[in-house]
Amino acid sequence: QVQLQESGPGLVKSSETLSLTCVVSDYSITSGHYWGWIRQPPGQGLEWIGSVFLDGTATYSPSLRSRVTISVDTSKNQFGLQLTSMTGPDTAVYYCARQILHNGYDFPDHWGQGILVTVSS
Amino acid sequence: SSELTQDPAVSVALGQTVTITCQGDSLRSYYASWYKQKPGQAPALVIYGKNRRPLGIPDRISGSSSGDTASLTITGAQAEDEADYYCSSRDSGGNHLLFGGGTKVTVL
Numbered sequence: 001q002v003q004l005q006e007s008g009p010g011l012v013k014s015s016e017t018l019s020l021t022c023v024v025s026d027y028s029i030t031s032g033h034y035w036g037w038i039r040q041p042p043g044q045g046l047e048w049i050g051s052v053f054l055d056g057t058a059t060y061s062p063s064l065r066s067r068v069t070i071s072v073d074t075s076k077n078q079f080g081l082q083l084t085s086m087t088g089p090d091t092a093v094y095y096c097a098r099q100i101l102h103n104g105y106d107f108p109d110h111w112g113q114g115i116l117v118t119v120s121s
Numbered sequence: 122s123s124e125l126t127q128d129p130a131v132s133v134a135l136g137q138t139v140t141i142t143c144q145g146d147s148l149r150s151y152y153a154s155w156y157k158q159k160p161g162q163a164p165a166l167v168i169y170g171k172n173r174r175p176l177g178i179p180d181r182i183s184g185s186s187s188g189d190t191a192s193l194t195i196t197g198a199q200a201e202d203e204a205d206y207y208c209s210s211r212d213s214g215g216n217h218l219l220f221g222g223g224t225k226v227t228v229l
Contacts, residue, residue, distance in 0.1 A: 036218070046156075046164065046207055048218040059216055062123075095163055099218070102170060105211055107154035107218070109175070111163040 002027040004096050004112035012090075014121045018083040022096030022112060029072060030054050034099035034106050035079045037070060039092040040114075047092075051099050051106075052079055091119045123212050125153075125221035132227040133198045141224045143191045143208030151211040153191035155184060158205045158223075167206075168193060195226070203228040 008020035022035070029035060036051030050060035052070045060068045064083070072079040083090065093116050097108035125145040133139035143153055152171060156164035166175050168184035181196045191210070195202050208221040 038220075045223045046209075046220040048209075048220060051218070061217060105151055105215075107166070107169055107209060108156075108164075109166050109169070111165070114163050 002098055002110040004098065004110060006094060006096050006112045006115040008094075008115060008117070010116060011118050011120055012086050014087055014119055016086055018081070018086050018090070018094075018117060020081045020094055020096075020115065020117075021078055022080070023076075023078045024098075025077075027098070029077050029079065030074050033101050035070075035072060036097050036099045036108060037081045038095045038097055038108065038111075040095070041089070041092040044092075049081065049083075049094075086119045088119050088121070090117070092117060123217075123219065125208055125210060125219050127206075127208060127221040127224045129222065130225040130227065132229055133195070134229050135200065136197055138194065138196045139198055139226065140192050140194045141206055141226065143193075143210075143221045144189055145210065145219070145221075146189055147210050147213040147219065148186060148189050148191050150213065151215070153184070153186065153208045153210045155191075155193045156207045156209065157202075158207065164207060198226075198228050200228050202226060 003025040034051040037049040052058040058070045067084045069082040093114040095114045096112045098110045099106040100109040155168040158164040172184045207223045
């Protein structure tokens with residue numbers, strides 16, 4: 001059973017960069033699939049941020065592309081998220097997830113518990 | 122298309138059947154996956170592909186698709202089915218993942 005655990009600061013100052021890490025347990029990132037980040041502002045819906053493949057190839061949401069970097073560290077079996085120029089609307093629960101490849105398309109099937117990140121002014 | 126549209130809320134009487142829908146052009150090309158989210162919890166996958174359920178998901182939950190619309194049906198709704206449900210799929214270009222706005226299901 002794949003397990004994912006997010007870690008990082010719960011509070012970020014406005015204009016600073018958010019850095020989060022997702023450690024994957026009981027499954028090797030090198031086995032394939034995509035590894036993604038999804039966020040959810042308080043009381044709102046889910047927003048896909050982007051994902052990365054084991055070779056480091058990443059794709060990003062068009063609305064966040066200019067501020068996002070997702071990277072993978074296969075030696076530590078983890079992947080990370082950097083989001084620059086944080087502002088109030090970036091306050092959200094950030095989830096990491098495995099996006100499983102199934103019959104030619106992918107979707108999140110295992111999720112971390114999420115980490116609340118608040119942007120302070 | 123870069124949108125998946127869901128009704129914001131539906132209600133269902135205990136033991137009755139409810140269907141929630143997800144509409145978007147990309148659903149003509151890609152299957153939807155569906156997620157159940159209870160307050161304070163991470164989303165959990167309940168349907169993927171052509172009506173496939175992960176282990177542990179009861180068979181009273183089913184999925185279907187026609188044209189640009191995917192549907193999730195709960196047959197014989199139980200109290201524990203009360204939650205927010207989100208659909209997800211690739212966009213029409215296949216490059217990005219989309220989520221619908223979510224449907225809040227209330228079991229009366």
